[in-house]
Amino acid sequence: MRGDLVVPIPVxxxxxxxxxxxxxxxxxxxxxxxxxxxxxxxxxxxxxxTIALYSHWPMVAGTPSVESFVAWIMLEAAxxxxxxxxxxxxxxxxxxxxxxxxLQAGYAFxxxxxxxxxxxxxxxxxxxxxxxxxxxxxxxxxxQVIRILAWSLEKHPAGSFTLSxxxxxxxxxxxxxxxxxxxxLAMPMIAVLVMLDISLAxxxxxxxxxxxxxxxxxxxxxxxxxxxxxxxxxxxxxFRLSAAGTFAAARGLLAH
Numbered sequence: 032m033r034g035d036l037v038v039p040i041p042v043x044x045x046x047x048x049x050x051x052x053x054x055x056x057x058x059x060x061x062x063x064x065x066x067x068x069x070x071x072x073x074x075x076x077x078x079x080x081t082i083a084l085y086s087h088w089p090m091v092a093g094t095p096s097v098e099s100f101v102a103w104i105m106l107e108a109a110x111x112x113x114x115x116x117x118x119x120x121x122x123x124x125x126x127x128x129x130x131x132x133x134l135q136a137g138y139a140f141x142x143x144x145x146x147x148x149x150x151x152x153x154x155x156x157x158x159x160x161x162x163x164x165x166x167x168x169x170x171x172x173x174x175q176v177i178r179i180l181a182w183s184l185e186k187h188p189a190g191s192f193t194l195s196x197x198x199x200x201x202x203x204x205x206x207x208x209x210x211x212x213x214x215x216l217a218m219p220m221i222a223v224l225v226m227l228d229i230s231l232a233x234x235x236x237x238x239x240x241x242x243x244x245x246x247x248x249x250x251x252x253x254x255x256x257x258x259x260x261x262x263x264x265x266x267x268x269x270f271r272l273s274a275a276g277t278f279a280a281a282r283g284l285l286a287h
Contacts, residue, residue, distance in 0.1 A: 044100070045088035048107050050081045053180060055111020059119045060176065080177060087184035106193070110183065113202060117281045118176055120209040121274050122163040125266075127213030129159035135217075135224050136255035137248045162263075166270045175278055182282070205280045212273045216266075220258050224251055 054077045095103070132138070133155040167173060227250065235243045 040094060041091045042088070044091040044095070046081065048091075048103055049084060049088050049184065050077060051104050051107040052111040052183070053077050053081045053084070055108045056115040056118075056176065056180065058112060059115035080180070083177075084181055084184060087181050089184070089188035110187070114176075114179065114183065114281060116202070117205045117277050118172070120205055121172070121212075121270070121277050122160070122167060124209045124212035124273055125159040125163040125216065125270070126156050127209060128216030129153075129155040131213065131217040132220050132255060132259075135221055135251075137252050138255070162266060163270070166267055170267060170271050170274065172274055175274070179278060179281060201280055205277055208273060208277055208280070212269070216262075216269065219262065220255060223258060224255065227251060227254060 057073060057077055057080075130153070133153050136155075138153060138155045228247070231243050231247050231250070
């Protein structure tokens with residue numbers, strides 16, 4: 032005699048609430064290959080991680096009303112989206128730095144196709160996104176995302192999170208790290224390129240016969256490319272430091 036599979040209502044509700052939180056995270060996390068993949072692939076990824084977090088599913092007492100359950104879903108989505116944005120800010124910091132460098136070095140005129148969005152983007156921005164995607168896995172940030180999901184389910188079981196002013200302030204703090212990290216990444220190269228501009232201007236002032244305008248852009252592009260190659264060794268440490276600060280702020284967000 033074939034037995035019927037019976038899923039208790041509390042387990043089903045805990046699964047749905049956890050799935051909403053996990054799905055909210057992976058809406059904004061720019062994982063290479065997932066952002067441009069088909070929606071079923073992202074759905075299967077969210078389902079797999081939700082099932083892996085089975086031991087952290089909440090046990091919903093009783094049967095909540097429709098209004099309460101909808102409110103829980105909205106709060107879970109807000110928490111998941113906030114966590115996903117925190118991770119996205121870490122990776123977008125490299126894009127901010129590349130945009131600043133490209134504008135100063137002359138790479139803003141060279142565009143290519145972004146493999147994630149299939150839109151035109153500058154060369155340095157696309158390279159920075161590829162580098163950030165590689166560092167996402169090389170530094171173990173993917174493990175940290177799952178750990179912070181499990182920690183958030185322990186700190187705030189599904190259906191118990193509430194929005195507060197402190198949480199909003201923490202999100203603003205996390206967002207500011209994207210710009211500060213991008214500026215830290217770009218400032219050494221900007222300083223060298225500004226010194227190069229001043230040197231070329233003084234050289235052109237001394238000898239007006241030299242047509243330095245035609246060679247200034249190629250020289251700046253070659254110098255910027257060489258500096259990027261030399262600074263590539265510090266990118267993992269900077270990425271890891273930025274991620275550590277962001278996740279510390281994210282834990283502060285979940286602590287409220």
